[in-house]
Amino acid sequence: MSFWKLPGSKVKRDQLSQVYGQDALRLCRAVWSPDAPAWLREIGAVDIMRQVLVQTYTVRTSSRGKEVVSKREADEDGVPPGHLRLASPYDTDARWSAKGDDLFWLGYKVHLTESCDNTPPEAEAEAEAEAEAEVRGRPNLITDVTTTLSTVPDVKATAPIQQQLADRGLPPAEHYLDSGYPSAELIETARSRGTVMVTPVLLDRSAQAKSHAGYDKSAFRIDWKARRVRCPQGNTSTGWHPVRQRERDAIVVEFAKTDCQACPVRPECTSARRGNRMLTLYPEHLHTVLAAARAEQKTKTCCRPEVRSGGRTPARPRPGPASPVPRPTAPPAQPARSPRPAPTGSSPVPR
Numbered sequence: 001m002s003f004w005k006l007p008g009s010k011v012k013r014d015q016l017s018q019v020y021g022q023d024a025l026r027l028c029r030a031v032w033s034p035d036a037p038a039w040l041r042e043i044g045a046v047d048i049m050r051q052v053l054v055q056t057y058t059v060r061t062s063s064r065g066k067e068v069v070s071k072r073e074a075d076e077d078g079v080p081p082g083h084l085r086l087a088s089p090y091d092t093d094a095r096w097s098a099k100g101d102d103l104f105w106l107g108y109k110v111h112l113t114e115s116c117d118n119t120p121p122e123a124e125a126e127a128e129a130e131a132e133a134e135v136r137g138r139p140n141l142i143t144d145v146t147t148t149l150s151t152v153p154d155v156k157a158t159a160p161i162q163q164q165l166a167d168r169g170l171p172p173a174e175h176y177l178d179s180g181y182p183s184a185e186l187i188e189t190a191r192s193r194g195t196v197m198v199t200p201v202l203l204d205r206s207a208q209a210k211s212h213a214g215y216d217k218s219a220f221r222i223d224w225k226a227r228r229v230r231c232p233q234g235n236t237s238t239g240w241h242p243v244r245q246r247e248r249d250a251i252v253v254e255f256a257k258t259d260c261q262a263c264p265v266r267p268e269c270t271s272a273r274r275g276n277r278m279l280t281l282y283p284e285h286l287h288t289v290l291a292a293a294r295a296e297q298k299t300k301t302c303c304r305p306e307v308r309s310g311g312r313t314p315a316r317p318r319p320g321p322a323s324p325v326p327r328p329t330a331p332p333a334q335p336a337r338s339p340r341p342a343p344t345g346s347s348p349v350p351r
Helices: 011-029 038-042 045-055 123-134 155-167 184-192 205-210 257-261 286-297
Strands: 057-061 065-069 096-098 105-114 143-151 174-177 196-198 221-223 228-230 237-243 248-254 278-281 341-348
Touching: 011 045, 011 057, 011 065, 045 057, 105 155, 123 205, 143 155, 155 184, 155 341, 184 196, 184 286
Parallel strands: 174 196, 174 341
Antiparallel strands: 057 065, 096 105, 105 143, 105 341, 221 228, 237 248, 248 278
């Protein structure tokens, strides 16, 4: 039996790809011609081929009037966003995705939730010694498995996971998660239901906060009742604009250009071409929740990555079912709420 494989030469691979595109275009034109039977266009494989053709190839007319079919170049022709781009004609839900700079996979993402022991790190060695001499305690149990498309951000999985745990009667008192899972809204909602999310909250992403120089948001004083903000130099904002950003309520605060342009520390505050500082804030109740979570994450409890990652801290996820995944919820000792914490995390699932 002989096996077919792609040509080793890039030139030959490009030529073969062009032939594939020409064949697909010819077939699509025949299927969508006026005299073709309508049922041909309803065949699933034909529609998938049409989508792959549109997403992968362009059709141009050369200077000599010849039709040219060529592969799309991302910089010149543009390509569909990752969550829409078909990666395999055999599994139309599989997507290419990445974690960090060196892990890429085609497939899905799985989020595992597992019970965990709340033993402090300094007591773990003593607990292990006791466990060898006594009957082993109850094991950690996987309490939820949620699979999503590989391009779905972890934060989109948090609410469904917590709802599924509640539906099973397994809502944790503490839910340990990695930094990709929380948001101010989710922390507030979970707390209202009796669950404390123990997680590194994403910090201020402004240029000032990233560089640890200049004035980030924490340097400004907010008067929520008066709807004004005072900057570190004592100037008061001149604009307070409630807006919707990315389907969320937010507040854009603006300072006067005359104040900012004359400010002696302007380079430490803003480099915007418009010449004045602007801040984007959450509504007051979410701003307060986020500020409290950021302060709390500085404690030892919130900085225990070995709990959030399910007992070990891998340098990076590894593909496959055996990859070390962070975990979520514990089964309750009583029908009410589990006093044990529950870590949650994601891992790539190659197709």
